[in-house]
Amino acid sequence: MRLKSFYPIRFYPVLDTELASRLGIGPVAAAAALLEAGAHILQFRHKGFFSRQTYDQAGEMASFCRQAGALFVMNDRADLARLLNAALHVGQDDLSPADARRILGEDAIVGYSTHNEAQIRAAAAEPVDYLALGPIFGTSTKQNPDPVVGLDELRRLRSMTHRPLVAIGGITLANALSVWGAGADSVAVVSDLFPKDGNIRARAEEWMEISA
Numbered sequence: 001m002r003l004k005s006f007y008p009i010r011f012y013p014v015l016d017t018e019l020a021s022r023l024g025i026g027p028v029a030a031a032a033a034l035l036e037a038g039a040h041i042l043q044f045r046h047k048g049f050f051s052r053q054t055y056d057q058a059g060e061m062a063s064f065c066r067q068a069g070a071l072f073v074m075n076d077r078a079d080l081a082r083l084l085n086a087a088l089h090v091g092q093d094d095l096s097p098a099d100a101r102r103i104l105g106e107d108a109i110v111g112y113s114t115h116n117e118a119q120i121r122a123a124a125a126e127p128v129d130y131l132a133l134g135p136i137f138g139t140s141t142k143q144n145p146d147p148v149v150g151l152d153e154l155r156r157l158r159s160m161t162h163r164p165l166v167a168i169g170g171i172t173l174a175n176a177l178s179v180w181g182a183g184a185d186s187v188a189v190v191s192d193l194f195p196k197d198g199n200i201r202a203r204a205e206e207w208m209e210i211s212a
Helices: 017-023 028-036 052-068 080-085 097-104 117-125 151-158 176-181 200-211
Strands: 011-016 041-047 069-077 088-092 112-113 130-133 163-166 184-190
Touching: 011 017, 011 069, 017 028, 017 163, 028 041, 028 052, 028 200, 041 052, 069 080, 069 163, 080 088, 080 176, 088 097, 097 112, 112 184, 117 130, 117 184, 163 176, 176 200
Parallel strands: 011 041, 011 184, 041 069, 069 088, 088 112, 112 130, 130 163, 163 184
Antiparallel strands: none
8 A cells, every 4th residue: 555545644653662561561452552543554663683473463463454454564674564565664774765675666665764954855865655854852762862853943854855754753742733833744653652541542542633
């Protein structure tokens, strides 16, 4: 399924397995809750060793997404994205988008992370379907985050690409409207998927409501 079939997708949940584990939340159950709330896209982000169990979890999530008519996105791993018939999101230090295309083919959806003007400009030559930009605000989900972009810079950089732009980094229900207002097509949400009361579905429903 091509990305143009989904945009504008304003709410882009990123399920980070390390964060879920720290909170004592099963990633498969979390994925099911997000999709039950109506999410149209789900990224699986796993930065540790990719065991057989982790792959099986990703496979379950991919199956859930197919059943829900949602797009499943694998973070970093083009090989696993191909095995799971998934979309792919790569960062600046991962396999290049051009090489990822060689693995996934022309019809696959590929997203690409950027963090500044130079990377936004360089991405114009890359065979990708959308760009992510961040961190917009301070974030604790990465050990060595890039410098904060901020809303003013988001607004300025928005004009430098015609591709859908996904803002990421420290985005919550409290500040999301300002991020959309600064020009983001979509907001990637990581930590704010997990409310203190543990009701992921209810939190995702709040996201779906404000992003409608």
